[in-house]
Amino acid sequence: MFNSLSDRLTSTFKNLRTRGRLSEADIDATVREIRRALLDADVAVPVVREFTAAVRERALSSEVSGALNPAQQVVKIVNEELVDILGGATRPLTLAKTPPTVIMLAGLQGAGKTTLAGKLAHALKGQGHTPLLVAADLQRPNAVTQLSVVAERAGVPVFAPHPGNTSEADDPAADAPLIGDPVGVARDGVAYAKERQHDVVIVDTAGRLGIDQVLMQQAADIRAAVNPDEVLFVIDAMIGQDAVNTAKAFADGVDFTGVVLSKLDGDARGGAALSVAKVTGRPIMFASTGEKLTDFEVFHPDRMASRILD
Numbered sequence: 001m002f003n004s005l006s007d008r009l010t011s012t013f014k015n016l017r018t019r020g021r022l023s024e025a026d027i028d029a030t031v032r033e034i035r036r037a038l039l040d041a042d043v044a045v046p047v048v049r050e051f052t053a054a055v056r057e058r059a060l061s062s063e064v065s066g067a068l069n070p071a072q073q074v075v076k077i078v079n080e081e082l083v084d085i086l087g088g089a090t091r092p093l094t095l096a097k098t099p100p101t102v103i104m105l106a107g108l109q110g111a112g113k114t115t116l117a118g119k120l121a122h123a124l125k126g127q128g129h130t131p132l133l134v135a136a137d138l139q140r141p142n143a144v145t146q147l148s149v150v151a152e153r154a155g156v157p158v159f160a161p162h163p164g165n166t167s168e169a170d171d172p173a174a175d176a177p178l179i180g181d182p183v184g185v186a187r188d189g190v191a192y193a194k195e196r197q198h199d200v201v202i203v204d205t206a207g208r209l210g211i212d213q214v215l216m217q218q219a220a221d222i223r224a225a226v227n228p229d230e231v232l233f234v235i236d237a238m239i240g241q242d243a244v245n246t247a248k249a250f251a252d253g254v255d256f257t258g259v260v261l262s263k264l265d266g267d268a269r270g271g272a273a274l275s276v277a278k279v280t281g282r283p284i285m286f287a288s289t290g291e292k293l294t295d296f297e298v299f300h301p302d303r304m305a306s307r308i309l310d
């Protein structure tokens with residue numbers, strides 16, 4: 001991810017390095033190259049516009065710092081603006097004052113929600129939490145089984161409606177509503193977690209291939225029923241230009257609190273990653289970088305910006 005963008009920006013800055021002083025024309029030429037590099041990386045047009053305007057203005061006002069030459073100064077400005085569009089500071093997970101912390105996952109089918117549920121549960125378990133996964137994705141016949149497999153791999157229990165209840169088969173969880181009522185499953189899953197003193201509940205929800213009002217209403221109903229501390233919108237970083245519309249639709253539909261970028265290990269151009277925080281005003285909180293349980297990290301805007309400009 002970002003390889004091509006990273007190369008383009010680096011070579012732009014390399015050209016600047018030989019200059020002693022930067023004229024307005026030099027800065028304009030540089031900003032034009034940055035604009036082209038971002039657009040070619042599929043970054044959303046309004047984000048590119050705002051980004052390049054900010055870089056240009058700051059470069060022209062020549063924020064003088066004795067220690068940096070003009071080229072380094074431009075790199076510093078671009079770095080800071082990248083951190084800004086990526087959401088600024090690292091945003092940690094909100095934990096409920098009174099457990100359980102309820103985390104709901106939302107996103108399109110195939111975005112990586114179920115995979116993320118396992119990774120998040122695994123990471124939280126490693127920190128001493130006692131997560132429970134709740135299978136409220138009843139859309140795909142296989143989803144409940146898939147979550148049960150993921151839960152088993154992560155070594156955490158799953159609350160699922162019949163017949164996918166594998167890890168706690170002889171439990172009261174077997175009283176969960178039958179397939180067909182995802183809102184009921186989500187609500188009962190949270191109640192079950194309280195009863196069993198799980199301190200974190202991760203609710204996996206259904207996604208479809210495209211934006212769909214019925215799906216969005218279902219996610220909104222689940223949100224209303226379980227009153228989550230976090231609603232994480234999982235987005236496939238490979239989906240390119242569609243990312244912005246998808247993210248906006250989910251921001252309106254379920255009012256998510258944070259973004260998880262999945263498939264950051266892919267070779268897509270990275271525009272989705274660079275657009276989503278800015279266009280939705282919600283922070284990117286985690287990155288998913290592969291299919292293994294441990295391919296998961298807290299998202300740090302500053303580290304990502306440095307990686308792009310490396």
Ligand code: GDP
Nearest residue numbers: 109110111112113114115262263288289290291
């Ligand atoms: P869901 O429909 O949103 O629950 O998506 P899944 O979790 O089932 O993921 C869809 C596909 O993407 C599966 O084949 C996953 O193994 C794969 N996947 C999920 N996250 C990642 C990731 O970070 N990197 C890669 N390479 N594949 C991923």
